[in-house]
Amino acid sequence: xxxxxxxxxxxxxxxxxxxxxxxxxxxxxxxxxxxxxxxxxxxxxxxxxxxxxxxxxxxxxxxxxxxxxxxxxxxxxxxxxxxxxxxxxxxxxxxxxxxxxxxxxxxxxxxxxxxxxxxxxxxxxxxxxxxxxxxxxxxxxxxxxxxxxxxxxxxxxxxxxxxxxxxxxxxxxxxxxxxxxxxxxxxxxxxxxxxxxxxxxxxxxxxxxxxxxxxxxxxxxxxxxxxxxxxxxxxxxxxxxxxxxxxxxxxxxxxxxxxxxxxxxxxxxxxxxxxxxxxxxxxxxxxxxxxxxxxxxxxxxxxxxxxxxxxxxxxxxxxxxxxxxxxxxxxxxxxxxxxxxxxxxxxxxxxxxxxxxxxxx
Numbered sequence: 001x002x003x004x005x006x007x008x009x010x011x012x013x014x015x016x017x018x019x020x021x022x023x024x025x026x027x028x029x030x031x032x033x034x035x036x037x038x039x040x041x042x043x044x045x046x047x048x049x050x051x052x053x054x055x056x057x058x059x060x061x062x063x064x065x066x067x068x069x070x071x072x073x074x075x076x077x078x079x080x081x082x083x084x085x086x087x088x089x090x091x092x093x094x095x096x097x098x099x100x101x102x103x104x105x106x107x108x109x110x111x112x113x114x115x116x117x118x119x120x121x122x123x124x125x126x127x128x129x130x131x132x133x134x135x136x137x138x139x140x141x142x143x144x145x146x147x148x149x150x151x152x153x154x155x156x157x158x159x160x161x162x163x164x165x166x167x168x169x170x171x172x173x174x175x176x177x178x179x180x181x182x183x184x185x186x187x188x189x190x191x192x193x194x195x196x197x198x199x200x201x202x203x204x205x206x207x208x209x210x211x212x213x214x215x216x217x218x219x220x221x222x223x224x225x226x227x228x229x230x231x232x233x234x235x236x237x238x239x240x241x242x243x244x245x246x247x248x249x250x251x252x253x254x255x256x257x258x259x260x261x262x263x264x265x266x267x268x269x270x271x272x273x274x275x276x277x278x279x280x281x282x283x284x285x286x287x288x289x290x291x292x293x294x295x296x297x298x299x300x301x302x303x304x305x306x307x308x309x310x311x312x313x314x315x316x317x318x319x320x321x322x323x324x325x326x327x328x329x330x331x332x333x334x335x336x337x338x339x340x341x342x343x344x345x346x347x348x349x350x351x352x353x354x355x356x357x358x359x360x361x
Contacts, residue, residue, distance in 0.1 A: 026142050031149075031302070031313035031352065038308050038356040044107070045079040045304070045360065052080050052303050053101035055122075057094045057114035057138070059086040060215045061244050062270030063292050066336065067112060067136070070296025078304050078360055089215055091118040098122030102129060108303045114138040115183070132306035136299040139185035142314040147306055149299045151290045152317040153186045157193035157241055159288035159322040160265045164237060165201070167263070167285070173203025174236035177228050179211040179221060179245040190241045190267070207232040211245060221248025226256060235262050243268035246284055250276055253283040268292065269323060271335040277325050278334070285325045290318045291339060291346040302352050310354035321345050 044050045054071060058064050068084065075082045085101060087094035095118045101109055102125045109126055111119065116139050126133050127145040134147045142148050165172045180191050198204050208231070210224035221240075225248055229235055235258075238249040246266025253262045259281050266273075269289040277284045295318055305311050321343055327333075331342045340347050 026144055026314060028142055028148075028315045029313040031147065031311050031316040033305075033352065033354050034310055034312045037305070037310035037354040039359070041079070041356045041360050042308060045356070048079040048081065050078070050080045050304065050307060051083065051106045052108045052110055052300065052307075053083045053085065053104065053106040054110045054112065055085045055087070055094060055098045055101050055114070056112040057087050057091065058089055058112070058213075060088065061217070062272045063243055063268050064112070066270055066292035067296040067299075070293035070298075071110065071112075071300045072296075073293070074297040074300040074304075078301070078357060080300065080304055082300075087114075089213070091115060095119055095122055099125055102126045102131060105129065106131065107307045109133045110299055110303045111135040111138050111140065112299075113184075114140065116140040132303070134299060134303040134306060136295065137186050139183070139188075147302060147311070147314045147316070149295075149302050149316045150318070151186065151295060152319055153189035154193050156267055156288040156290075156320040157190035159320060160239070160241065160267060160286060161193065161197045163286045163288075163322055163324070164239065164263075164265050165197075168236075171203065172201050173205075175205050175207045175232050175234045177208045177210065177225065177232065177235055177238045177249075178206050179225075179238065179240040179242070179249060180209055181211040181213045184213060187242065194239065194241075207235065213244075217242075217244035218248040218251070221245050222251040222255070223248075225249045225252030229253065229256055229258060229262065237262060238264045240264055241267040241288075243270065243273050243287070246287070247273070247276055250282060250284045254281075259283045269336065269339070271337075274328060274333060274335060278328050282325065286322060288320050288322045289346070290320050291336070293336065294318070294347055298348060298351055301357065304357070305352060305354050308354070308356065310356070311352070316352060318348060318351070319345075 085097035099122045208228040212220045240246040240249040249264045264284040266287045
């Protein structure tokens with residue numbers, strides 16, 4: 001963050017309760033590379049001395065492992081040292097870790113998942129210290145010192161409900177189980193599309209809502225899904241917009257031997273997800289996704305760009321694709337490494353790339 005931006009933040013501070021310590025809650029403005037972005041990499045990047053703290057609320061599961069792999073890969077390309085804090089799904093632990101990260105005075109902070117209420121004190125401290133913060137899939141508003149990078153969750157959800165509708169001949173109807181936990185920004189955004197879909201398709205009968213988010217999401221979702229399926233044997237689909245949800249839903253359908261009548265529609269993709277989707281007689285027929293490793297790369301890239309005032313705006317959305325079971329099988333895709341060649345739309349190598357970053361490649 002520049003001294004000019006920091007000074008502006010200080011002048012804005014203190015007026016009302018909607019202000020952070022040094023960063024006012026701001027209008028959401030699409031992020032783009034600034035015309036005044038540096039063309040040459042600063043010495044701290046050339047010398048591998050730039051430092052970014054990565055504070056993750058969730059870190060157990062294929063999605064989070066792919067995301068952090070992308071973060072570390074991009075950090076290596078840009079000469080960034082990363083200090084990684086893992087909260088294991090514990091909001092209080094993440095809040096403490098964020099404040100610990102601020103105390104180490106990094107050049108920037110990248111937050112992976114998390115909630116604005118629990119993170120507010122740490123965000124206040126970061127803003128007061130002039131440390132730019134970038135969030136990925138976190139329920140944190142943009143501000144003068146906070147930039148958000150997210151998947152386009154509404155487009156992702158629209159992708160799978162449109163696929164579900166198409167699979168039913170354009171007139172979706174029947175009993176459906178829905179997997180959702182409120183309070184997580186990506187899930188809340190996806191839920192808005194689900195509610196709209198139900199309202200415009202009265203033939204859909206949501207017979208149950210299940211879901212849990214913790215260190216054992218897939219297994220516990222499977223238990224809930226089995227109970228819901230047993231109670232609602234006429235179910236035609238489980239809409240499960242998060243891959244840990246979808247894996248649990250798939251397991252439940254398989255254990256009950258209902259693959260021929262119940263299909264699972266999910267979200268996200270990983271090597272483990274691909275194995276589940278392409279397995280013989282798998283009920284998981286489609287997923288709407290970004291490449292989580294690419295998501296991690298872009299998130300780290302934006303954090304590095306914020307250190308050098310390379311952008312205008314404060315909000316970046318990564319576009320998704322819908323990938324079907326049939327496509328994965330037909331293309332022989334077995335792991336995420338093969339996705340880029342077979343689904344080039346998942347890669348966004350030019351997104352948020354400032355000129356100085358190109359000089360390091």
